[in-house]
Amino acid sequence: MPESLAWLEAAWPHIAAVLTVLVSVLASGHVVLHKRDVRAAVSWVGLVWLVPVLGAVLYLLLGINRIRRRARSLTPRREHGQFPPIRGLEAVVAQGASRVTDEAAHLAPLARLGDAVTHRPLLPGNRVTVLESRTDAYPAMLEAIASARTSITLCSYIFDNDVAGRHFASALGEAVRRGVEVRVLVDAVGARYTWPTILGRLRREGVRAARFLPSLMPYRLPFMNLRNHRKVLVVDGHVGFTGGMNIREHFWPGEHAARDLHFRLEGPVVAQLQETFAEDWVFTTRERLSGDTWFPEQRRVGPVLARGIPDGPDEDFEALRTVLLGALATARASVRIVTPYFLPDPALITALNVAALRGVRVEVVLPEKGNLPVVQWACTAQLWQVLATGCQVFVTQPPFDHSKLMVVDGEWGLIGSANWDPRSLRLNFELNVECYDAQLARRLEAVVEERLSRARPLTRAQVDARALPIRLRDGLARLLSPYL
DSSP states (O other): OOHHHHHHHHHHHHHHHHHHHHHHHHHHHHHHHHOOOHHHHHHHHHHHHHSTTHHHHHIIIIISOHHHHHHHHTGGGOTTOSSOOOTTOHHHHTTGGGGSOGGGGGGHHHHHHHHHHHOOOOEEEEEEEEEETTTTHHHHHHHHHHTOSSEEEEEESOBOSSHHHHHHHHHHHHHHHTTOEEEEEEETTGGGGSSSOHHHHHHHTTOEEEEESOOOSOTTOSOOSSOBOOOEEEETTTEEEEESOOBSGGGSSSTTSOBOEEEEEESTHHHHHHHHHHHHHHHHHOOOOOSTTTSOOOOOOSSEEEEEEEEOSSTTTTHHHHHHHHHHHHOSSEEEEEOSOBOOOHHHHHHHHHHHHTTOEEEEEEESSOSSHHHHHHHHHHTHHHHTTTOEEEEEOSSOBOOOEEEETTTEEEEESOOBSHIIIIISBEEEEEEEOHHHHHHHHHHHHHHHTTEEEEOHHHHHTSOHHHHHHHHHHHTTGGGO
16 A cells, blocks of 8 residues: 555544534534524534534534525625615605504504614505405406506415416416516425426416525425515506415315415505515526516505515514514504414513513414424424413314414504414515504404404313323424424
C-alpha cells in the first residue's frame, strides 16, 4: 500500500471525528442564533449531538427557514413595493384605528396592533359577503371569472384535476381567449392531490400557471412545511374571494358537499389580496405584476373596515398569531371560534383561559370527526387545558366542517385560510382578513349559531372518561403537535 494511502487509512477515524464535531458545532451554533422557541432550540441541539451527522442533516433539511433567505434575494425584484397607493383614499388611510366606531372603541388597541404587526393600513369602504360551499361559493367565483375584463389572479393550496377543477380551468381558459390577463399559482404539494395535475390542463387552456416551492417529498404527504395554504381569487383588481375553500370536487355545490366558508370582498381591501398574490407570484416566477391591469383605482363600496393579514415563515412570521393574542386580550364579552383543527400553542391556550377567567364567553366549535386522525387525537389530548377554565367546546356532527372564522364582541371578525394550529400559525403561508363592522359580525355570528344548532357540548368529564389506551394514543399524538 502506498505510504500516502496508509497515512490516510490511519488518520481517517480522527479526520471523521473532527469533521463530525465541527458539523455538530456549526449546526448547534445556527440553532442557538436563529431558533426563537427555546424548546425547539433545545430539541434540535440535542438531536444534533445525540445523532451525529444525521441530526445536522435533518436540521439542514427541516429546521432552517430558507424562505426568508430566498425572499430577501428577490427583494430588488419586488418593485411593486409594499401597499400601492390607493388613489382617492390617501386621506382616510392615515387615520387608521381612529375610524373604529364608537360602539367598538375598546377594539381600537387591536387595530393599532394590526398597524404595527402587518405594516398595512386598515382600509374603509369595503363590502364582505359570506358564501357557503354547499350553495353559492363556487357559482359566485365562476360568475366573477366569466365577467372578467382585464385580469384574474388565482392562488390555491389544492387545485384538483376533477370535475370542479376542470370547470375552473375552462372558465379561466375562456377568459384568456377574451384577452384577459390570467395568472394561477398552485402549491406544489397541493397540486399533487390528483394525478395528472391540473397544471397541464391549465397550460393547454393558455393559462399562465406556476407551482409554489416544488418539492420532491412523497406524494400527498400531509405534514409538509412551508406550503402556500392561501386561497385568493381577484378579478379585475376590484372583486376578491378568500376563505377556506380549495378547488376540488368535495366542495361542488349540493347537499352532499363538504361544509366550508368562502367570502366575496369588494373595495380597497381587494388591493391587499392582490398585493399578497403579487408577492407570491414574483417569488415563484420573478414576473412583476404592476400597473392598472392588476392594481386599478379603488372605490369605497361598503361600510366594513378591513385589512389583509398575510402570515408565513418569512418577514410576516407570527403576524396572525400576534393578532389572535391581541383579539383575546381585547375581548370584553364574547369570543366565538370555528375551526377544523384546534392545536393552540401554550401562549394561545393561556390567552383563551385568561379571557374566560375575565368573564368573557369563549366558545370553540370543532368537527366531531376530523379528516386527519393524528391531528384530531392531538387536539383531543389538550382540550382539557381550555375546558378546565370555563371555555366552552362544541363538536358538530358529520360531515366534516372545514370552516374557519372568529368573532369578538359582535364587532370584529376574522376570516381567511388559517387554522388554529402550528402549521398555519408558524409553518405555512396564510392570508386572513380582519373586519370591523357590527352588521358583518352579526352575519358571522349567525353562521356560528347555525353550526351550534347541530352541535353538542363537549365537557371535561367526557374528555377525562376516555379509556386509558385512547388517552395514551392521544397523548403521544400531542407530542407531535408542533409539526402537525
